[in-house]
Every structure is written in C-alpha cells, then in structure tokens.
Amino acid sequence: MTIGGSIGLILGLFAGLWRIGEEIFDAPLQMLRTIPFIALVALFITWFGIDETAKIIVITVATIFPIYLNTYAGVRGVDPKLLEAATVFGLSRQETVRHVIMPMALPSILIGLRFSAGTSLLALVVAEQINARSGIGYILNNANANQRSDIIIAGMIVYAVLGITNDVVMRLIEHLALPWRPNIVSRPKTSAIAHRKIPINLLIVKKPYS
Numbered sequence: 001m002t003i004g005g006s007i008g009l010i011l012g013l014f015a016g017l018w019r020i021g022e023e024i025f026d027a028p029l030q031m032l033r034t035i036p037f038i039a040l041v042a043l044f045i046t047w048f049g050i051d052e053t054a055k056i057i058v059i060t061v062a063t064i065f066p067i068y069l070n071t072y073a074g075v076r077g078v079d080p081k082l083l084e085a086a087t088v089f090g091l092s093r094q095e096t097v098r099h100v101i102m103p104m105a106l107p108s109i110l111i112g113l114r115f116s117a118g119t120s121l122l123a124l125v126v127a128e129q130i131n132a133r134s135g136i137g138y139i140l141n142n143a144n145a146n147q148r149s150d151i152i153i154a155g156m157i158v159y160a161v162l163g164i165t166n167d168v169v170m171r172l173i174e175h176l177a178l179p180w181r182p183n184i185v186s187r188p189k190t191s192a193i194a195h196r197k198i199p200i201n202l203l204i205v206k207k208p209y210s
Contacts, residue, residue: 001120003056004063005113011064012071012112016105017097029068037062038126045130055127062123066115074108075101107178114170121163 011029014021041058048054078101086096128137136155143151 008067016075067112070112074105
C-alpha cells in the first residue's frame with residue numbers, strides 16, 4: 001500500500017498542478033482504472049512468476065487509482081477565489097501550493113488514502129490465493145478443498161475485523177490531520193427554552209370571537 005499510495009499521490013499532484021502531467025498520465029490511468037485488478041493477476045503471474053513479486057505488484061496496482069483520482073480531484077477542486085486571493089497577497093507558485101492548494105486538497109487526499117487502504121485489503125485477499133504456503137489465504141484454500149465451512153467463516157470474520165480496524169485507523173488519521181474541519185453531524189445544543197415545560201393550556205388554540 002505504501003508504494004502504490006506514494007505513486008498515486010505523486011501522479012495525482014503532478015496531473016493536478018501541471019497540465020502537461022494531465023496530458024501525459026490522466027488518460028492512460030483512466031483507461032487502466034476500468035480494468036479490474038483481479039483480471040490482471042493472471043498476467044502478473046505470467047510476467048513475474050508465482051513468487052512474492054506478483055503479489056506485491058497486485059497490491060501496488062490496486063492502491064494507485066483510488067488515491068490518484070481523489071488527489072487529482074482535490075487539487076483541481078480548489079476554489080478559484082482562494083487562488084485569486086493568494087495572487088493578490090503576492091504568494092509565489094510554491095507558496096500557493098503549500099499554503100492554499102495542499103490544505104484544501106488534503107481532505108480529498110485522505111479520502112483517497114482511506115479507499116486505498118480498503119482496496120489494499122481486498123488485493124491482499126486475492127494475492128494470498130497465489131501459490132500461498134502460509135497465511136489466511138492458504139488456510140482458506142485448504143478449508144475449501146476439505147469443505148470446512150467453519151474455517152471459511154472464521155477466515156471471513158478475520159478479514160472483516162481487519163477491515164474494521166483499517167477503517168478506524170484511517171478515521172483517526174483524518175481526525176488528527178484535519179482538526180479544523182467542522183463536524184456537521186454533531187448534535188446541536190438545545191437552548192434553555194427548549195427544556196422548559198410548556199403548559200398544556202398554552203398549546204390550545206382558541207378561535208377568536210366573531
């Protein structure tokens with residue numbers, strides 16, 4: 001995940017900040033994105049064999065696209081008024097990228113990192129099916145061959161726990177990296193008037209006398 005995430009982040013920044021990067025990388029990556037990485041497993045085995053290299057490449061390829069797309073969208077989605085304000089205040093290109101573009105694109109980058117983390121777990125499940133001699137994938141393959149449904153269910157539970165742990169860690173990273181982001185789902189504070197008990201007779205609407 002580290003290799004694929006770093007590649008996706010660099011390509012996303014390059015394509016988002018410079019038009020030449022968009023022209024070089026965006027179209028090929030969008031084309032490759034439509035191919036499921038699971039379909040590339042057979043090709044990687046043919047090219048790199050059935051050792052650990054093919055597994056690492058499967059996970060790397062699977063994690064590039066989520067963080068690339070979100071990084072590219074985050075950089076290109078910066079409010080033009082903020083860029084205009086940076087120009088008015090005399091910020092250089094490097095200072096604008098550092099103080100305006102990167103902070104505004106950081107939420108999208110972290111969302112891409114979160115998606116990449118989940119995708120890497122899925123890719124790990126696929127990679128462990130490639131000539132595995134140990135690990136959860138190896139255990140599940142043996143359980144499937146021996147028709148041990150209890151072991152298969154236990155393996156699925158382990159993968160689910162790993163996925164939940166992964167998501168919790170990503171949420172914690174987002175919370176620490178974005179302390180300024182408002183929490184729009186927080187429960188609003190109720191006023192003291194709302195806690196007062198309204199007499200029932202005040203709730204009765206009386207008709208005016210004609």
